Amino acid sequence: MTRGRIWRIPAIVVCAAALGLGSAPDAGAEYGDVVINKRAEKEGMRPVVFSHWFHRIRFRCKVCHFELGFKMRAGANDVLMADIIEGRFCGMCHNGQIAWSAENCDLCHSGLPGLKSGIYGGHDTLGPGRW
Amino acid sequence: MGRASFSVGSRVWLFALSGMLCLLWVSQVFPQERKWLPLAADGVHDPRSPALKQLQEPREALSRLAPDPHVGNQVRWVKALELGQINPRTNIFPETKVSVLDQDIIMSNTGSRPKVRFPHKQHSLWLDCAICHEQLFKSKAGGNNISMLSILEGQQCGLCHGAVAFPLTECDRCHSVPHGVPIPDAIIGK
Numbered sequence: 001m002t003r004g005r006i007w008r009i010p011a012i013v014v015c016a017a018a019l020g021l022g023s024a025p026d027a028g029a030e031y032g033d034v035v036i037n038k039r040a041e042k043e044g045m046r047p048v049v050f051s052h053w054f055h056r057i058r059f060r061c062k063v064c065h066f067e068l069g070f071k072m073r074a075g076a077n078d079v080l081m082a083d084i085i086e087g088r089f090c091g092m093c094h095n096g097q098i099a100w101s102a103e104n105c106d107l108c109h110s111g112l113p114g115l116k117s118g119i120y121g122g123h124d125t126l127g128p129g130r131w
Numbered sequence: 132m133g134r135a136s137f138s139v140g141s142r143v144w145l146f147a148l149s150g151m152l153c154l155l156w157v158s159q160v161f162p163q164e165r166k167w168l169p170l171a172a173d174g175v176h177d178p179r180s181p182a183l184k185q186l187q188e189p190r191e192a193l194s195r196l197a198p199d200p201h202v203g204n205q206v207r208w209v210k211a212l213e214l215g216q217i218n219p220r221t222n223i224f225p226e227t228k229v230s231v232l233d234q235d236i237i238m239s240n241t242g243s244r245p246k247v248r249f250p251h252k253q254h255s256l257w258l259d260c261a262i263c264h265e266q267l268f269k270s271k272a273g274g275n276n277i278s279m280l281s282i283l284e285g286q287q288c289g290l291c292h293g294a295v296a297f298p299l300t301e302c303d304r305c306h307s308v309p310h311g312v313p314i315p316d317a318i319i320g321k
Contacts, residue, residue: 029175030167030189031203032295049175052295053189053204056257060219061295066259067227072290098223110182111175119294120175 029120032056034074037117040109047111050090068092074119165198165205166190203297209253231255235317236272237308246308248317273320 032052040047055064064070070089071077077089084091085102093099100107167189171178176186189204196217197210211217221229232255238247254263264270267290275287282289283299293299308314 028168029173031298033173033175035175046177046180051189053193053206054187056208056219056295057192057217058219060221061257062229062259062262063220063223065262067223072262092223106180106182107185110177110180110186112177115175122293122298 031121033120035111035115035117035120036075036079037111037115038075038078039080040111041113045105046109046113047115047117048108049111050108075117165194165200167193167205199297202301208257208296212256230260232260235314236320237314237317238273238277238320239310240277240320241306244302245306246310247305248308248314249305272318 030051030053034050034052035047036050037047065072068089079089081102083089084094087095090108091102094102094104094108169188169190170176170186171183176183193204193206197207197214199205199207212219221227232251234251236249236251238249241247260270267287268275277287281287282292285293288305289299292305297304
Protein backbone atom coordinates (compact mmCIF):
# COMPACT_ATOMS: atom_id res chain seq x y z
CA MET A 1 0.00 0.00 0.00
CA THR A 2 1.27 3.45 -0.82
CA ARG A 3 0.98 6.38 1.50
CA GLY A 4 -1.55 8.01 -0.78
CA ARG A 5 -4.02 5.13 -0.45
CA ILE A 6 -3.77 4.87 3.34
CA TRP A 7 -4.87 8.46 3.52
CA ARG A 8 -7.96 7.76 1.50
CA ILE A 9 -9.61 5.15 3.72
CA PRO A 10 -10.08 7.34 6.80
CA ALA A 11 -10.98 10.29 4.59
CA ILE A 12 -13.80 8.26 3.08
CA VAL A 13 -14.96 7.18 6.54
CA VAL A 14 -15.11 10.80 7.74
CA CYS A 15 -16.94 11.94 4.61
CA ALA A 16 -19.45 9.11 4.84
CA ALA A 17 -20.12 9.93 8.50
CA ALA A 18 -20.59 13.59 7.65
CA LEU A 19 -23.03 12.76 4.87
CA GLY A 20 -24.91 10.34 7.09
CA LEU A 21 -25.44 12.92 9.81
CA GLY A 22 -26.63 15.62 7.46
CA SER A 23 -28.67 13.62 5.01
CA ALA A 24 -32.30 14.31 4.17
CA PRO A 25 -35.05 11.76 4.84
CA ASP A 26 -36.06 9.38 2.09
CA ALA A 27 -37.26 11.08 -1.04
CA GLY A 28 -40.99 11.30 -1.59
CA ALA A 29 -44.20 13.03 -0.67
CA GLU A 30 -44.65 14.68 2.71
CA TYR A 31 -46.01 12.24 5.31
CA GLY A 32 -49.82 12.03 5.12
CA ASP A 33 -50.27 13.54 1.65
CA VAL A 34 -53.38 12.16 -0.10
CA VAL A 35 -53.87 12.02 -3.87
CA ILE A 36 -57.49 12.02 -5.12
CA ASN A 37 -57.70 11.02 -8.76
CA LYS A 38 -60.81 8.95 -9.42
CA ARG A 39 -62.10 11.28 -12.11
CA ALA A 40 -59.98 14.43 -12.25
CA GLU A 41 -57.44 13.28 -14.81
CA LYS A 42 -60.00 11.50 -16.96
CA GLU A 43 -61.82 14.80 -17.14
CA GLY A 44 -58.75 16.76 -18.15
CA MET A 45 -57.62 18.14 -14.77
CA ARG A 46 -54.46 17.34 -12.81
CA PRO A 47 -54.96 14.95 -9.85
CA VAL A 48 -55.86 16.59 -6.51
CA VAL A 49 -53.26 16.72 -3.70
CA PHE A 50 -54.54 17.07 -0.12
CA SER A 51 -51.88 17.70 2.56
CA HIS A 52 -52.57 16.59 6.12
CA TRP A 53 -49.58 18.55 7.50
CA PHE A 54 -50.95 21.83 6.17
CA HIS A 55 -54.51 21.29 7.36
CA ARG A 56 -53.70 19.81 10.80
CA ILE A 57 -51.86 22.99 11.75
CA ARG A 58 -55.24 24.74 11.36
CA PHE A 59 -57.83 22.06 12.18
CA ARG A 60 -57.88 19.04 14.48
CA CYS A 61 -58.68 15.70 12.92
CA LYS A 62 -62.12 15.83 14.57
CA VAL A 63 -63.21 18.74 12.38
CA CYS A 64 -62.91 16.79 9.11
CA HIS A 65 -63.30 13.21 10.28
CA PHE A 66 -66.14 13.83 12.74
CA GLU A 67 -67.97 17.12 12.15
CA LEU A 68 -67.66 17.13 8.37
CA GLY A 69 -67.86 13.34 8.07
CA PHE A 70 -64.79 12.56 5.91
CA LYS A 71 -64.26 8.80 6.10
CA MET A 72 -60.74 7.86 7.26
CA ARG A 73 -59.84 5.81 4.25
CA ALA A 74 -58.13 7.22 1.19
CA GLY A 75 -60.52 6.84 -1.72
CA ALA A 76 -63.54 6.11 0.47
CA ASN A 77 -65.14 9.53 -0.06
CA ASP A 78 -66.80 9.92 -3.42
CA VAL A 79 -66.00 13.56 -4.06
CA LEU A 80 -67.51 15.27 -7.09
CA MET A 81 -66.61 18.77 -8.19
CA ALA A 82 -70.31 19.64 -8.14
CA ASP A 83 -70.46 18.66 -4.44
CA ILE A 84 -67.52 20.93 -3.65
CA ILE A 85 -69.10 23.90 -5.41
CA GLU A 86 -72.32 23.22 -3.51
CA GLY A 87 -70.40 23.30 -0.22
CA ARG A 88 -69.81 19.64 0.59
CA PHE A 89 -66.45 17.88 1.26
CA CYS A 90 -63.56 20.32 0.60
CA GLY A 91 -66.27 22.85 -0.23
CA MET A 92 -67.40 23.02 3.39
CA CYS A 93 -64.33 25.21 3.94
CA HIS A 94 -63.22 26.18 0.45
CA ASN A 95 -66.23 28.43 0.01
CA GLY A 96 -64.67 31.87 0.22
CA GLN A 97 -65.42 32.09 3.95
CA ILE A 98 -63.27 29.65 5.96
CA ALA A 99 -60.79 29.31 3.08
CA TRP A 100 -60.48 30.52 -0.51
CA SER A 101 -63.18 29.30 -2.87
CA ALA A 102 -63.43 26.59 -5.53
CA GLU A 103 -62.50 29.02 -8.32
CA ASN A 104 -58.80 28.42 -7.57
CA CYS A 105 -58.70 25.23 -9.61
CA ASP A 106 -54.91 24.88 -9.81
CA LEU A 107 -54.31 25.08 -6.06
CA CYS A 108 -56.11 21.75 -5.52
CA HIS A 109 -55.50 20.20 -8.94
CA SER A 110 -51.69 20.37 -8.62
CA GLY A 111 -50.73 16.68 -8.80
CA LEU A 112 -48.42 14.87 -11.21
CA PRO A 113 -50.44 13.31 -14.02
CA GLY A 114 -50.65 9.53 -13.76
CA LEU A 115 -50.71 9.28 -9.95
CA LYS A 116 -53.14 6.80 -8.39
CA SER A 117 -55.51 7.77 -5.57
CA GLY A 118 -54.17 6.92 -2.14
CA ILE A 119 -52.05 7.99 0.80
CA TYR A 120 -48.42 8.89 0.09
CA GLY A 121 -45.31 9.67 2.09
CA GLY A 122 -45.71 6.64 4.37
CA HIS A 123 -42.97 4.75 6.10
CA ASP A 124 -43.65 1.40 4.50
CA THR A 125 -45.06 -0.02 7.68
CA LEU A 126 -48.48 -0.88 6.29
CA GLY A 127 -48.50 -4.65 6.03
CA PRO A 128 -46.09 -7.20 7.44
CA GLY A 129 -44.72 -7.93 3.98
CA ARG A 130 -43.37 -4.43 3.58
CA TRP A 131 -42.41 -4.06 7.24
CA MET B 132 9.38 0.66 5.01
CA GLY B 133 6.95 -1.30 7.18
CA ARG B 134 7.60 0.68 10.32
CA ALA B 135 7.46 4.13 8.79
CA SER B 136 4.23 3.51 6.91
CA PHE B 137 2.61 2.00 10.03
CA SER B 138 3.21 5.13 12.05
CA VAL B 139 1.94 7.34 9.24
CA GLY B 140 -1.12 5.07 9.01
CA SER B 141 -1.90 5.20 12.72
CA ARG B 142 -1.60 8.98 12.75
CA VAL B 143 -4.09 9.10 9.92
CA TRP B 144 -6.47 6.80 11.78
CA LEU B 145 -6.12 8.91 14.91
CA PHE B 146 -7.05 11.92 12.83
CA ALA B 147 -10.05 10.08 11.42
CA LEU B 148 -11.19 9.00 14.87
CA SER B 149 -10.99 12.48 16.31
CA GLY B 150 -12.83 13.77 13.25
CA MET B 151 -15.67 11.34 13.89
CA LEU B 152 -15.81 12.11 17.62
CA CYS B 153 -15.97 15.76 16.68
CA LEU B 154 -18.93 15.09 14.34
CA LEU B 155 -20.65 13.04 17.02
CA TRP B 156 -20.26 15.90 19.47
CA VAL B 157 -21.60 18.41 16.96
CA SER B 158 -24.64 16.20 16.30
CA GLN B 159 -25.32 15.95 20.04
CA VAL B 160 -24.88 19.60 20.91
CA PHE B 161 -26.68 21.07 17.92
CA PRO B 162 -30.10 19.57 17.25
CA GLN B 163 -30.16 17.57 14.05
CA GLU B 164 -30.96 19.70 11.08
CA ARG B 165 -34.27 18.75 9.48
CA LYS B 166 -34.76 18.90 5.74
CA TRP B 167 -37.95 18.77 3.73
CA LEU B 168 -38.16 18.18 0.01
CA PRO B 169 -39.41 21.13 -2.00
CA LEU B 170 -42.91 20.55 -3.42
CA ALA B 171 -41.53 20.58 -6.96
CA ALA B 172 -39.40 17.51 -6.18
CA ASP B 173 -41.73 15.53 -3.88
CA GLY B 174 -43.08 13.19 -6.55
CA VAL B 175 -46.76 14.08 -6.03
CA HIS B 176 -46.86 17.70 -7.18
CA ASP B 177 -46.47 18.52 -10.86
CA PRO B 178 -43.39 20.76 -11.11
CA ARG B 179 -45.08 22.51 -14.04
CA SER B 180 -48.24 23.37 -12.09
CA PRO B 181 -48.71 27.14 -11.75
CA ALA B 182 -49.85 26.49 -8.14
CA LEU B 183 -46.33 25.70 -6.94
CA LYS B 184 -45.57 29.41 -6.71
CA GLN B 185 -48.49 29.88 -4.30
CA LEU B 186 -48.53 26.71 -2.21
CA GLN B 187 -46.65 26.79 1.09
CA GLU B 188 -43.41 24.78 1.24
CA PRO B 189 -43.43 22.20 4.10
CA ARG B 190 -40.10 23.56 5.35
CA GLU B 191 -41.53 27.01 5.87
CA ALA B 192 -44.28 25.83 8.23
CA LEU B 193 -42.83 22.67 9.78
CA SER B 194 -39.35 23.96 10.65
CA ARG B 195 -40.95 26.21 13.30
CA LEU B 196 -42.56 23.30 15.17
CA ALA B 197 -41.24 20.92 17.87
CA PRO B 198 -38.72 18.63 16.13
CA ASP B 199 -38.97 14.89 15.66
CA PRO B 200 -36.04 14.24 13.30
CA HIS B 201 -36.60 11.60 10.61
CA VAL B 202 -40.07 10.61 11.88
CA GLY B 203 -43.20 11.33 9.82
CA ASN B 204 -43.48 15.07 9.19
CA GLN B 205 -40.40 15.52 11.44
CA VAL B 206 -42.70 17.33 13.87
CA ARG B 207 -43.61 16.07 17.35
CA TRP B 208 -47.26 17.02 16.93
CA VAL B 209 -48.26 16.25 20.53
CA LYS B 210 -45.60 18.63 21.78
CA ALA B 211 -46.36 21.35 19.22
CA LEU B 212 -49.92 21.36 20.57
CA GLU B 213 -48.85 21.27 24.23
CA LEU B 214 -46.41 24.13 23.75
CA GLY B 215 -49.07 26.19 22.01
CA GLN B 216 -47.00 26.43 18.81
CA ILE B 217 -50.19 25.51 17.00
CA ASN B 218 -53.80 25.83 18.07
CA PRO B 219 -55.86 24.07 15.43
CA ARG B 220 -59.61 24.64 15.51
CA THR B 221 -61.60 22.01 17.44
CA ASN B 222 -64.90 22.65 15.65
CA ILE B 223 -66.56 24.62 12.88
CA PHE B 224 -70.18 24.44 14.01
CA PRO B 225 -70.70 26.25 17.32
CA GLU B 226 -73.09 23.55 18.57
CA THR B 227 -70.55 20.69 18.29
CA LYS B 228 -69.66 19.23 21.69
CA VAL B 229 -65.88 19.05 22.14
CA SER B 230 -64.79 16.44 24.68
CA VAL B 231 -61.43 15.48 26.11
CA LEU B 232 -60.78 12.51 28.40
CA ASP B 233 -57.67 12.33 30.60
CA GLN B 234 -57.24 8.61 31.21
CA ASP B 235 -54.49 6.16 30.27
CA ILE B 236 -55.04 2.50 29.45
CA ILE B 237 -52.24 -0.01 29.92
CA MET B 238 -52.12 -2.99 27.55
CA SER B 239 -49.85 -5.77 28.70
CA ASN B 240 -50.28 -8.48 26.10
CA THR B 241 -46.98 -7.55 24.51
CA GLY B 242 -44.74 -10.57 25.03
CA SER B 243 -41.21 -9.51 25.92
CA ARG B 244 -41.80 -5.95 24.65
CA PRO B 245 -42.59 -3.25 27.21
CA LYS B 246 -46.35 -2.74 27.84
CA VAL B 247 -48.34 -0.23 25.80
CA ARG B 248 -49.67 2.97 27.37
CA PHE B 249 -52.62 4.29 25.38
CA PRO B 250 -53.14 7.95 26.38
CA HIS B 251 -56.76 9.14 25.96
CA LYS B 252 -55.81 12.78 26.52
CA GLN B 253 -53.37 13.13 23.63
CA HIS B 254 -55.85 11.35 21.36
CA SER B 255 -59.03 13.13 22.36
CA LEU B 256 -57.34 16.52 21.95
CA TRP B 257 -57.11 15.70 18.23
CA LEU B 258 -59.87 13.15 17.74
CA ASP B 259 -63.51 12.81 18.71
CA CYS B 260 -64.52 9.79 20.81
CA ALA B 261 -66.83 8.67 17.98
CA ILE B 262 -63.92 8.25 15.56
CA CYS B 263 -62.71 5.33 17.73
CA HIS B 264 -65.80 4.23 19.71
CA GLU B 265 -67.61 1.87 19.30
CA GLN B 266 -66.68 0.64 15.82
CA LEU B 267 -62.87 0.70 15.84
CA PHE B 268 -62.54 -0.03 19.59
CA LYS B 269 -65.15 -1.06 22.18
CA SER B 270 -64.89 1.29 25.15
CA LYS B 271 -63.94 -1.45 27.57
CA ALA B 272 -60.40 -1.89 28.84
CA GLY B 273 -59.17 -5.27 27.61
CA GLY B 274 -62.27 -5.65 25.46
CA ASN B 275 -60.53 -5.55 22.10
CA ASN B 276 -58.29 -8.16 20.60
CA ILE B 277 -55.47 -5.87 19.57
CA SER B 278 -52.43 -7.43 17.94
CA MET B 279 -49.28 -6.11 16.36
CA LEU B 280 -49.99 -8.00 13.17
CA SER B 281 -53.28 -6.26 12.48
CA ILE B 282 -51.73 -2.92 13.48
CA LEU B 283 -49.03 -3.47 10.86
CA GLU B 284 -51.78 -4.26 8.36
CA GLY B 285 -53.24 -0.80 8.89
CA GLN B 286 -56.02 -1.77 11.29
CA GLN B 287 -56.68 -0.75 14.92
CA CYS B 288 -53.91 1.67 16.00
CA GLY B 289 -52.41 1.24 12.52
CA LEU B 290 -55.34 3.05 10.90
CA CYS B 291 -53.68 6.35 11.82
CA HIS B 292 -50.18 5.34 12.93
CA GLY B 293 -48.27 4.69 9.72
CA ALA B 294 -50.50 7.00 7.65
CA VAL B 295 -50.95 10.38 9.38
CA ALA B 296 -49.94 9.99 13.07
CA PHE B 297 -46.36 8.99 13.96
CA PRO B 298 -45.27 5.80 12.16
CA LEU B 299 -44.97 2.25 13.47
CA THR B 300 -41.17 2.34 13.32
CA GLU B 301 -41.33 4.16 16.70
CA CYS B 302 -41.95 1.05 18.82
CA ASP B 303 -40.94 2.67 22.13
CA ARG B 304 -43.45 5.47 21.84
CA CYS B 305 -46.29 2.95 22.30
CA HIS B 306 -44.35 0.22 24.13
CA SER B 307 -43.30 2.63 26.87
CA VAL B 308 -44.07 0.87 30.17
CA PRO B 309 -41.59 -1.73 31.49
CA HIS B 310 -43.08 -4.95 32.87
CA GLY B 311 -43.22 -5.29 36.66
CA VAL B 312 -43.46 -1.58 37.50
CA PRO B 313 -46.57 -0.36 39.37
CA ILE B 314 -48.59 2.20 37.35
CA PRO B 315 -50.71 4.68 39.29
CA ASP B 316 -53.68 6.51 37.71
CA ALA B 317 -54.06 4.19 34.76
CA ILE B 318 -56.63 1.59 33.86
CA ILE B 319 -55.14 -1.83 33.33
CA GLY B 320 -56.41 -3.72 30.31
CA LYS B 321 -55.57 -7.34 30.07
